[in-house]
Amino acid sequence: MDFIGYRSDALGMAVDLVNALRDEPRPAVPELVAEHRYLVDQPWGAEHDQVLWDWAARLRDVFAATDMSTLAELINALLADAVVTPHLSSHDGQPWHLHYSRPHADTTERVKATTAFAMATLVSTHGMDRHGECSAEGCGRVYADTSRNARRRYCSAACANRSAVAAHRARRRGTLERDQLAQ
Numbered sequence: 579m580d581f582i583g584y585r586s587d588a589l590g591m592a593v594d595l596v597n598a599l600r601d602e603p604r605p606a607v608p609e610l611v612a613e614h615r616y617l618v619d620q621p622w623g624a625e626h627d628q629v630l631w632d633w634a635a636r637l638r639d640v641f642a643a644t645d646m647s648t649l650a651e652l653i654n655a656l657l658a659d660a661v662v663t664p665h666l667s668s669h670d671g672q673p674w675h676l677h678y679s680r681p682h683a684d685t686t687e688r689v690k691a692t693t694a695f696a697m698a699t700l701v702s703t704h705g706m707d708r709h710g711e712c713s714a715e716g717c718g719r720v721y722a723d724t725s726r727n728a729r730r731r732y733c734s735a736a737c738a739n740r741s742a743v744a745a746h747r748a749r750r751r752g753t754l755e756r757d758q759l760a761q
Contacts, residue, residue, distance in 0.1 A: 588693050589693075591614040592693040594613075595610070595637060596634050607622070618685050630689060630690075656698075661683075665680070679691035679692070712732050712733035715744070719737075
């Protein structure tokens with residue numbers, strides 16, 4: 579989703595970076611970055627991977643925050659470290675569009691600036707209820723909800739369905755046990 583008017587999916591990148599921390603083996607960072615329409619226009623090395631894995635750990639803290647003061651403090655720290663310096667750009671045959679990092683910033687700097695800005699925009703627009711950790715037992719992945727109804731509580735449809743089935747089975751077991759006790 580183009581949440582902040584940027585040509586990349588910054589909010590989706592934040593979610594996928596955090597969720598990739600749990601994956602073994604971890605996905606290749608340049609491919610993950612490219613999936614979200616960031617231009618990888620530099621030689622990529624392990625030091626670039628580490629910058630974004632460290633950033634993902636900080637983003638994880640944002641998704642886990644349970645009070646607004648802590649959340650604001652974490653996002654403000656991200657914004658301060660991301661060096662958000664907006665400017666208009668036209669490159670590679672694209673129309674003029676907004677960039678959130680300085681001209682000639684490398685890919686890691688662009689990812690940091692846009693993901694920090696996307697999280698700040700989500701929280702300043704919608705508060706704390708539009709992102710978090712998946713409600714499915716044992717999952718631990720994160721989500722960001724930009725839907726109209728703001729009812730998302732799971733990282734995926736699979737987790738939502740698994741939770742619904744487990745809840746249904748638990749209710750059914752409870753009904754069966756009550757029926758057996760009543761006899």
